[in-house]
Amino acid sequence: xxxxxxxxxxxxxxxxxxxxxxxxxxxxxxxxxxxxxxxxxxxxxxxxxxxxxxxxxxxxxxxxxxxxxxxxxxxxxxxxxxxxxxxxxxxxxxxxxxxxxxxxxxxxxxxxxxxxxxxxxxxxxxxxxxxxxxxxxxxxxxxxxxxxxxxxxxxxxxxxxxxxxxxxxxxxxxxxxxxxxxxxxxxxxxxxxxxxxxxxxxxxxxxxxxxxxxxxxxxxxxxxxxxxxxxxxxxxxxxxxxxxxxxxxxxxxxxxxxxxxxxxxxxxxxxxxxxxxxxxxxxxxxxxxxxxxxxxxxxxxxxxxxxxxxxxxxxxxxxxxxxxxxxxxxxxxxxxxxxxxxxxxxxxxxxxxxxxxxxx
Numbered sequence: 001x002x003x004x005x006x007x008x009x010x011x012x013x014x015x016x017x018x019x020x021x022x023x024x025x026x027x028x029x030x031x032x033x034x035x036x037x038x039x040x041x042x043x044x045x046x047x048x049x050x051x052x053x054x055x056x057x058x059x060x061x062x063x064x065x066x067x068x069x070x071x072x073x074x075x076x077x078x079x080x081x082x083x084x085x086x087x088x089x090x091x092x093x094x095x096x097x098x099x100x101x102x103x104x105x106x107x108x109x110x111x112x113x114x115x116x117x118x119x120x121x122x123x124x125x126x127x128x129x130x131x132x133x134x135x136x137x138x139x140x141x142x143x144x145x146x147x148x149x150x151x152x153x154x155x156x157x158x159x160x161x162x163x164x165x166x167x168x169x170x171x172x173x174x175x176x177x178x179x180x181x182x183x184x185x186x187x188x189x190x191x192x193x194x195x196x197x198x199x200x201x202x203x204x205x206x207x208x209x210x211x212x213x214x215x216x217x218x219x220x221x222x223x224x225x226x227x228x229x230x231x232x233x234x235x236x237x238x239x240x241x242x243x244x245x246x247x248x249x250x251x252x253x254x255x256x257x258x259x260x261x262x263x264x265x266x267x268x269x270x271x272x273x274x275x276x277x278x279x280x281x282x283x284x285x286x287x288x289x290x291x292x293x294x295x296x297x298x299x300x301x302x303x304x305x306x307x308x309x310x311x312x313x314x315x316x317x318x319x320x321x322x323x324x325x326x327x328x329x330x331x332x333x334x335x336x337x338x339x340x341x342x343x344x345x346x347x348x349x350x351x352x353x354x355x356x357x358x359x360x
Contacts, residue, residue: 001330002303006071009062011038012355023348028334030352036334040305044113046070046084047302052113057086076300109300112292115307118284122272126261136291137193139299144189151182162251172244180237186257187232191219194262200290208320213267223255278313306333
């Protein structure tokens with residue numbers, strides 16, 4: 001559990017200190033553009049060493065400043081102090097208990113940022129969902145991360161080669177064999193992951209008494225049918241070879257894990273087509289919560305960073321979700337609304353105005 005947070009020169013935050021030694025959760029309140037999200041972003045920087053909002057950390061650093069600083073005190077297996085210094089030249093210095101460490105020393109821990117855009121899980125294109133699933137699978141398995149990087153590298157190589165006027169069919173088949181081998185690992189791990197997430201989502205909604213309907217998550221392999229008594233690797237390789245003429249014309253690879261998708265069904269109906277925005281948002285959040293709980297045995301989620309996450313959800317369901325979250329992990333919840341009805345005593349209320357904590 002995080003006990004203290006120090007932030008300096010992150011976006012519009014000059015210097016912020018939050019003390020949670022007597023509180024488990026933190027509600028961050030304030031109007032728009034005052035610094036609430038920047039606090040969540042800074043905490044993510046300290047734990048994951050990256051921003052959930054911006055790849056270019058120079059844009060997170062205050063203008064005309066050379067460095068930003070974020071520190072956290074927390075207690076998980078033992079008490080620790082982490083400190084990150086980021087310089088405008090891209091250099092990161094990470095300290096654990098005052099000693100300079102490498103990034104790999106933090107790999108047992110992560111945090112999860114869930115914004116009001118959580119709804120995009122079911123609204124955006126398949127690439128958005130694939131990235132979300134790939135992140136989970138990479139956290140779950142180093143072998144998956146190796147296979148994914150290898151597949152993406154070979155895919156770039158093949159797509160670049162397809163842009164040439166003349167291609168060697170034998171060489172293309174060699175590239176296809178490599179894609180089929182790594183693609184088979186990726187698809188199997190993704191399917192296993194979705195089964196695990198599906199089971200966890202159903203456990204959560206049962207415990208919360210959220211809705212008396214069963215969730216099913218279906219993995220969709222685009223353009224590849226996997227009949228009985230055939231392996232995915234064999235059928236994928238065959239499909240790639242059959243598509244060679246089409247791919248030479250279109251200049252890109254038509255099938256594979258990079259084109260796949262998944263759907264969430266509620267009572268056998270696709271949630272995006274048949275249910276309200278509030279229900280879609282609720283299950284997008286529950287999907288991410290299920291991922292975190294599935295990682296519990298191998299990784300430690302230090303906290304949930306919620307950025308007006310529960311907007312558009314009715315009060316009763318909001319209360320159920322928030323109550324479950326609070327039992328399961330530490331929350332930092334940023335919102336413009338004074339939702340005092342959801343504050344029960346083990347939360348600290350922090351009010352932010354113009355980049356400063358004015359209360360709490």
